[in-house]
Amino acid sequence: MKLKKFAGIFATATLAVGLLAGCGAGEKADGDSSSSKGGDTIKIGVNLELSGAVASYGTSELSGIELAVEEINAAGGVDGKDIELVKVDNKSDPAEATSAALKLITQDKVVAIIGAATSGATVAQAEIANGNEVPLISPSGTSPTVTVKDDGSVNEFVFRTSFIDPFQGTVAANFAANDLGVKNVAIYSDNSSDYSKGLAASFKKDFEAAGGTVVAEESYVGKDTDFRSTLTRIKAANPEFILIPGYYEEVGLIVKQAREMGIDVPLMGADGWDSPVLMDLAGAEALNNTFTTNHYSSEDPDGIIQDFNDKFEAKYSKAPDAFNALGYDTVYLLADAIKRAGGADSVKIKDALAATSGLELVTGLYSVDENHHPVKSATILEYKDGEQIFKTKVNP
Amino acid sequence: MEWLQQLVNGISLGSIYALIALGYTMVYGIIKLINFAHGEVFMIGAFIGYFCIAGWGLGLFPALVIAMTSCAIIGVVIERIAYKRLRNATRIAVLITAIGVSLLIQNGVIYMRGAQPEAYPAVLANKSFDFLGVQISSQSILILSVSVGLMIILQFIVHKTKIGKAMRAVSYDSEAAKLMGINVDNTISATFAIGSALAGAAGVIFGIYYTKIDPLMGVIPGLKAFVAAVLGGIGIIPGAMVGGLVLGVVETFVSALGFSLWRDAAAFIILILILIFKPSGIFGKNTREKV
Numbered sequence: 040m041k042l043k044k045f046a047g048i049f050a051t052a053t054l055a056v057g058l059l060a061g062c063g064a065g066e067k068a069d070g071d072s073s074s075s076k077g078g079d080t081i082k083i084g085v086n087l088e089l090s091g092a093v094a095s096y097g098t099s100e101l102s103g104i105e106l107a108v109e110e111i112n113a114a115g116g117v118d119g120k121d122i123e124l125v126k127v128d129n130k131s132d133p134a135e136a137t138s139a140a141l142k143l144i145t146q147d148k149v150v151a152i153i154g155a156a157t158s159g160a161t162v163a164q165a166e167i168a169n170g171n172e173v174p175l176i177s178p179s180g181t182s183p184t185v186t187v188k189d190d191g192s193v194n195e196f197v198f199r200t201s202f203i204d205p206f207q208g209t210v211a212a213n214f215a216a217n218d219l220g221v222k223n224v225a226i227y228s229d230n231s232s233d234y235s236k237g238l239a240a241s242f243k244k245d246f247e248a249a250g251g252t253v254v255a256e257e258s259y260v261g262k263d264t265d266f267r268s269t270l271t272r273i274k275a276a277n278p279e280f281i282l283i284p285g286y287y288e289e290v291g292l293i294v295k296q297a298r299e300m301g302i303d304v305p306l307m308g309a310d311g312w313d314s315p316v317l318m319d320l321a322g323a324e325a326l327n328n329t330f331t332t333n334h335y336s337s338e339d340p341d342g343i344i345q346d347f348n349d350k351f352e353a354k355y356s357k358a359p360d361a362f363n364a365l366g367y368d369t370v371y372l373l374a375d376a377i378k379r380a381g382g383a384d385s386v387k388i389k390d391a392l393a394a395t396s397g398l399e400l401v402t403g404l405y406s407v408d409e410n411h412h413p414v415k416s417a418t419i420l421e422y423k424d425g426e427q428i429f430k431t432k433v434n435p
Numbered sequence: 436m437e438w439l440q441q442l443v444n445g446i447s448l449g450s451i452y453a454l455i456a457l458g459y460t461m462v463y464g465i466i467k468l469i470n471f472a473h474g475e476v477f478m479i480g481a482f483i484g485y486f487c488i489a490g491w492g493l494g495l496f497p498a499l500v501i502a503m504t505s506c507a508i509i510g511v512v513i514e515r516i517a518y519k520r521l522r523n524a525t526r527i528a529v530l531i532t533a534i535g536v537s538l539l540i541q542n543g544v545i546y547m548r549g550a551q552p553e554a555y556p557a558v559l560a561n562k563s564f565d566f567l568g569v570q571i572s573s574q575s576i577l578i579l580s581v582s583v584g585l586m587i588i589l590q591f592i593v594h595k596t597k598i599g600k601a602m603r604a605v606s607y608d609s610e611a612a613k614l615m616g617i618n619v620d621n622t623i624s625a626t627f628a629i630g631s632a633l634a635g636a637a638g639v640i641f642g643i644y645y646t647k648i649d650p651l652m653g654v655i656p657g658l659k660a661f662v663a664a665v666l667g668g669i670g671i672i673p674g675a676m677v678g679g680l681v682l683g684v685v686e687t688f689v690s691a692l693g694f695s696l697w698r699d700a701a702a703f704i705i706l707i708l709i710l711i712f713k714p715s716g717i718f719g720k721n722t723r724e725k726v
Binding site: 262271292322 | 437440441444445447448551552553554557561563570572645646647652655686687688690691693695696699
């Protein structure tokens, strides 16, 4: 009896909440459409992971996006028109991202979409963007498949702000060969991750092209905890440098165990290392003499970056991270294209985006190649006593 | 020298398997139950140790004692709630219940604190000793000595104390034991308490040695410990110890030969081979019993 009553109350409450939420959304949509009737704004859709498993990426990018839009509008907008954002939450779900993209294009009539943060959710929208001829820019989708289909053809309307995964391998190879001057290296990659395998392959190709030798190639599987036996094998091969292109959960343990076993050569990884958890797992001391490639460093003395830091801190009172910067840059990338397209026509914007060259952004000098892969600089960071220190910026 | 180093790595890994397998094998020995929730008790032990060290600033040994005591209580509670009513049910029913309890605990912990991993604080200064060109860390020595120490205490309890005698009697024939005035329920609870305390200890030691703990950390070590218990002869205490060490060393050597992607498979291939050729395990007598 009691249970039934409770279920009744629960059902009523759910219904009420649902109705209220529905009303809220309806009102908001109405508000949006009425303001666009004036025709003095440029509508840009934002389709990001604002809740769900990778919500931290989406929300970080959104704060960057909002800061950029605020700045552009305060400075008179693009061609005298203000940018208006239409935000949708794709709940970190590719299917949700697809329907959100459809809604943005058909109901809200946006001229371009920013999002999603992850490669998977961006690929899910690619066909809709192509079919409806609306440009789609992912701030942080790093898989090559976002813009290039399996058959090798390019998703004409899809772009991205971040560099692609294999590029980090290339940057790491150049850094190891030229800056560190090492000859014999080992690669220890995650066999269960395409990200890690892609990075390892491009590193190997470019490092061998630069005259180096890969003396050991080992793999682990994500969620492993014991790496000592493989590290013993790597140690026996006597490498001068080890590339570990994985995610922080395993990398933290690998770095710690390697240092315990007396492997004190430089270790290097990519943006998958970027998490405070890495520091907890490995410990500050073990992370000394390790390097990572990343999109951006707030330590970079470059004027445009310091300027961005100040503005971001003034608005959100915290230091920006790479995702904040990528979100911010995406808006400027799009605004630049709209300006060059001479108006808010989606197809012209697409052509302008594809012709972007030498655009100065916070995350580096940006150009687009024929596969819609960005050609841009990467930042190399070094861990020193628990701090990420800006080491150098590498141009491709 | 590389191979000697790998042997040291393998023994360290195997000691943890052995410690978890001791609890498994004990519970199986007394009530013929494969307690799949054992890996989750191990996980809870690791978290309790973490909160003692990181939250309250306790040292290693107080944390170890608190984790063992709490796990003992949790083990008894699990037995009283989930298994006691099924005492006369079929073995498959109890087995399925055990899997259910295991999933319940995993998801309960995720619900309470999220699925993100936690890093164990460095509670023990880790020194490495150079012995014949082999690096032996103080943590490896700690793990092995705690495992061996607890196994000796366990052997003592089972063979020299009154409760141990009761356990052996219940294991032999619980009906007859009851007729002889032994409180079967209390004996089984004691078994669960001791087994779970060992799992708790293993959790804390795992955290110190491998740093990373998370709510799903009990699954794979739990399965490996089960393999170790079967390998040594399920129900036999020294067998679990030897099985754990053998499994750890085999896994390490599989990696050392360059087949690191096959290490988990190796454990289960061993399980299959043992079940086919010597189901009673290394230390088992050839009684016809199915696991």
